[in-house]
Each structure stands twice: as C-alpha cells, then as structure tokens.
Amino acid sequence: MRVTFAGVGEAFDDKLPNTSLLVHAGSSTVLLDCGFTAACVFWGMAANPLALDAVYISHFHGDHYFGLPALLVRSIEEGRTKRLTILGPSGIESRVTRLMEMAYSNALARAKFSIFFIECDPGQDFKHAGFRFRFAMSDHAMPCQAIRLDTADKSLFYSGDGQPTDDTLELALGCDLVVHESYSLDQEKTGHGSVESSVDFARKASAKACALVHVKRTVRRERKNVILARANAISDMRVFLPEPGDVHIL
Numbered sequence: 001m002r003v004t005f006a007g008v009g010e011a012f013d014d015k016l017p018n019t020s021l022l023v024h025a026g027s028s029t030v031l032l033d034c035g036f037t038a039a040c041v042f043w044g045m046a047a048n049p050l051a052l053d054a055v056y057i058s059h060f061h062g063d064h065y066f067g068l069p070a071l072l073v074r075s076i077e078e079g080r081t082k083r084l085t086i087l088g089p090s091g092i093e094s095r096v097t098r099l100m101e102m103a104y105s106n107a108l109a110r111a112k113f114s115i116f117f118i119e120c121d122p123g124q125d126f127k128h129a130g131f132r133f134r135f136a137m138s139d140h141a142m143p144c145q146a147i148r149l150d151t152a153d154k155s156l157f158y159s160g161d162g163q164p165t166d167d168t169l170e171l172a173l174g175c176d177l178v179v180h181e182s183y184s185l186d187q188e189k190t191g192h193g194s195v196e197s198s199v200d201f202a203r204k205a206s207a208k209a210c211a212l213v214h215v216k217r218t219v220r221r222e223r224k225n226v227i228l229a230r231a232n233a234i235s236d237m238r239v240f241l242p243e244p245g246d247v248h249i250l
Helices: 039-045 068-077 092-103 166-172 195-204 217-234
Strands: 002-007 020-025 028-032 054-056 084-088 115-119 125-128 131-137 145-150 155-158 177-181 209-213 238-240 247-249
Touching (some): 002 039, 020 039, 068 084, 068 092, 084 092, 092 115, 131 166, 155 166, 166 195, 195 209, 195 217, 209 217, 217 238
Parallel strands (some): 054 084, 084 115, 155 177
Antiparallel strands (some): 002 020, 002 247, 020 028, 125 131, 131 145
C-alpha cells in the first residue's frame, strides 16, 4: 500500500492544500477527502488520474468535499470513461448533485462515465475497488466518519476531522499507519484533535507510524520543531508531519 499526501493543511491554510490522501494498492486507487484546494493538487500528483477508482468523503465541510466539482469536470474534459465510485455519509449523492449544479450546472450530462454512490455508516464492513472499508464516528462539529482501509497485509486509518473516540480507537487497532487530524499542539479545540491526543491515540492503537495532518496553519509554521519534538517524546513509534507530495510506503 502506498499513501501519497496530496494535501496536509487545515481548511484555511494559504500555503498547504486541504488534507487529502491518495491511496494506491495493486491496480486500485482511492482518494480520501477532496477539499476546495485539494482537487487540482491531485491532478498534478496522481500518476494516472483517470484510473482513480473511488473518492471517500469523511464529512460535509467544504475543505473535505468542495473540490469534487473540479475533480469531476476535469475528468469530463480529459475524456474519462471508467466508472467512478463516490463514498460518504448518508446523503452523499444529493450533496454532490447539488454541489455540481451550483458549480457547473449540467456538466454531468456531458460525462462519458457513470458515478456510483455508496452511503457509508459506522460499523459497516465491505470490500470495494480492491480494499476492505470500515468506518467509525469521530467527535466533530459536523458528523464525521473515520475510515480504515485494508489490503491483504496492510492497513491505513484516516480520522477525517475530530477528536478520537472509543469507536475510532477500536477501528484503528493494529494499523500500519494512523493519519490523524491534529489541529492544536497543547490543548484540544472542541471537535478537533491535538498533537498529544493523536500520538496517544496511535500509541494505544499499536500503530507502526503516525502522520499528523490538518495542523493549525500558524502552529505548523511557527512551532514545527516543537510539534515533532513533543510528539516523539510521547512515543517511540515514528511520528511525522508530512508535506504535500510526500509518499509513505506501508
């Protein structure tokens, strides 16, 4: 399994694209979240953008799904014919349809490919596009589902936004890589994780590595060394702050 960090930033970071992960295993690729600044970055980083199998949306905040119109219309312009699956919380199809109508009315009528929507619920467990999908609710202002992706021998946990919960911890147990939203350094903001809580979460999950993403823009720029020193003092596993374009091989 190969994870490319298309974006690692929070909602309003003017330097880093919104957090978004491109996950590749065998011939299958899944994009996890697609915010308003992440879609164009995906096109620049994906080796074969038109081969993308699925997009997973963790929740309905703009920095996690407002990039879908750019992704879809560019796919239409590039002549995509392969079916695309879009997975997300209840209401995913109506949300995406309304968003497309606001952004590029009638664009989907020109598409040469179909879109298959899957509504995901906590506790669901199914296989699709070469991956095993599982979900659990995080603690966020907007209902948000963390996701676990498994192949035959590798596993990835991605939190979306929100503080850890007992259910997300159970979901993450034994993962090779935990990617967790870590908005603050010292103290958790309501509905968001922190560096300390994310590292502690990954340690309790017995993860092999932990990537800290969605860090508040000023905190990441001004206290990057402090973040890494603090994180690695908490745990002896690998903890890192990925940059856009970084690749992690599981």
